[in-house]
Amino acid sequence: MPTAILTGPPVPGSPLEGHLRSLGYDVRTAPGTEEAHGLLAAAPAAERVALVDSRFVGHVHALRLALTDPRFPAAAVPGALTAQPEARAALLGAMAAVTAEGPGTPAGAAGPPGTGATVTAARESFADRVATALDTRGTGVHRPELGSLVAAVPADQDARERAETAVAAVDDEAVRLRSAVKARDGFFTTFAVSPYSRYLARWCARRGLTPNQVTTASLLTALIAAACAATGTRGGYVAAGALLLLSFVLDCTDGQLARYSLQYSTMGAWLDATFDRAKEYAYYAGLALGAARGGDDVWALALGAMVLQTCRHVVDFSFNEANSGATVPSAAGATAAAGPGSPTAALSSRLDRVGWTVWARRMIVLPIGERWAMIAVLTALTTPRTVFYALLAGCAFAACYTTAGRVLRSVTRKAVRGAHATQALADLADSGPLATGTAALLRRPARRLPGPLPFVIAFIGGAAVVATASFAPLDGPWPVLAALLYVLTSGLAVARPLGGALDWLVPPVFRAAEYGTVLVLAARSEVNGALPAAFGLVAAVAYHHYDTVYRIRGGSGAPPGWLVRAVGGHEGRTLAVTVLAAVLVTRHSGFPLALTVLAAVVALVVLLESIRFWVSSGAPAVHDEGETA
DSSP states (O other), rough: OOEEEEEOOOTTTOOOOHHHTTTOOEEESSSHHHHHHHHHHSSSSSSSSSEEEEEOOHHHHHHHHHSSSSOOOOEEEEEEEEOGGGGHHHHHHHHHHHHOOOSSEEEEOSSTSSSOOOOOOOOOOHHHHHHHOOOOOOOOOOOOOOOTOOEEEEESHHHHHHHHHHHHOOHHHHHHHHSSSOSSOOHHHIIIHHHHHHHHHHHHTTOOHHHHHHHHHHHHHHHHHHHHHOOSSHHHHHHHHHHHHHHHHHHHHHHHHHHTTTTHHHHHHHHHHHHHHHHHHHHHHEEEHHHTTTOOOHHHHHHHHHHHHHHHHHHHHHHHHTTTTTTEEEESSOOOESOOHHHHHHHHHHTSSSSSHHHHHHHHTOHHHHHHHHHHHHHSSSSSHHHHHHHHHHHHHHHHHHHHHHHHHHHHHHBOHHHHHHHHHHHHHOOOHHHHHHHHTTHHHHTTSSSSSHHHHHHHHHHHHHHHHHHSTSSSHHHHHHHHHHHHHHHHSSSSOSSTTGGGHHHHHHHHHHHHHHHHHHHHHTTTTHHHHHHHHHHHHHHHHHHHHHHHHHOOOOOOHHHHHHTTHHHHHHHHHHHOOOOOHGTTTTTTHHHHHHHHHHHHHHHHHHOOOOOOOOOOOOOOOOOOO
């Protein structure tokens, strides 16, 4: 159980101790700083500890935000400070330094928000002085945004009464419910789901349910929806659409529950980051199976939808990582953080000030809420083929819209990428032994390439392998030769750091080339079972790529090098599938089995390493916001 130390003499009638106990703290009292130091030093080493001024007046949720969020080693609000085990030594050192400085100097503190009052403390709170010392000594202290919530340390009875009046004037539960919803969300989610799903999240919290349990319930609901779609009956399609919407409501609820109760975890990060894709792609498979029962083969459309949706996400991930921490050189030779910095971004900022355009632009990119609502309604009312046609058209338009805007931003803004961004793009490229070996051989000539050439080379290689697989005879040498050319161009594209204006497009090009080649070869083989097997292979590889993204987002870096080598890299898998097609397709047997075995091997290796990583103590304790709902 975490330990909270109340510093200073107790305040008669204060509910503070009860508030701390409601947050799960074992409360101890220390009349002086030396006693506080001794109590914290004696607290269990594996537990969180907190320093709270006994004069504290504020909302319970203000304390909750500071003292229970597991994502930060240290956090504070006025009058309260917490440290997790990894920051305990720094906390004790800061306490010793503050104690040695003496009782502190008089300090003024702003009064509760909205009151217009100023609370003047006789001396700065010991907890606040320790928090300042922690920051000064290099341990970052997270200070949550409180908004209308109150957190204050009044110096006298009049100031205390004003603070208590301010606390009573703000409904802390209403603030907590509002903050459980994402600040930036899609139109459908904002107006059709969140108005009631936040209350479902509170209902779950009060019954002790965890976000992971709700996430699992959402997955199971989506899998049942896929099974209903696989029946191929109208009743099954109607039930599938309704269950898919229910799954989405639960998907919103799990994140709102995590934010409402601050239940962030390593396992939750992994589940939330991957289950959305598993649910959507399993539903695509269910629709394809249902259509097959009715005599309509839409496996190529299902696989095309998965390829397009995954490539859209890779564009998002690559662009965001490329511009994370980018700087813009100034005329004087200094650098500054890259801001809007382009006519395209400036236009976007101006449009943000026109309310309806914000919602229109959020809807046309077909985020998960709008996308799943469209899929659910069309499933219930039409056929799987119609669903996939609408999905492909909508996602293709959204991909063109977002990619064009990002390309314009990239070519009109002269940003300089740091080492973190170039390493992230290299990791997202997923280059295997063949590409990395080629890159090592071509590193010196690659340094002389003009800025945009790595992207152009990657695009030419990708287009060549997909086009050749699409039009050349499968039993001839050309598809294999094109795959070998793809290995060469892939290595040349990554032979130097990906710091060019358009180099963030290199990973999406690799994804489109690999997935597209698998799709085309399976469709052209005309072998029964090849397309479902290809769907499974792309799903397994896509999981590997999503896992890479979420590890990078969590600050833990890419998967280990041995894993990328074990599954061949994008160029190795592309070459392997091309060779398998050339050898097996003409025999009209074996190709689906070969794709299935390859999918099983990739899935087994990737899943085992992914599970090991995400349940380990070294994984980040975050709740990924994921795609805009």
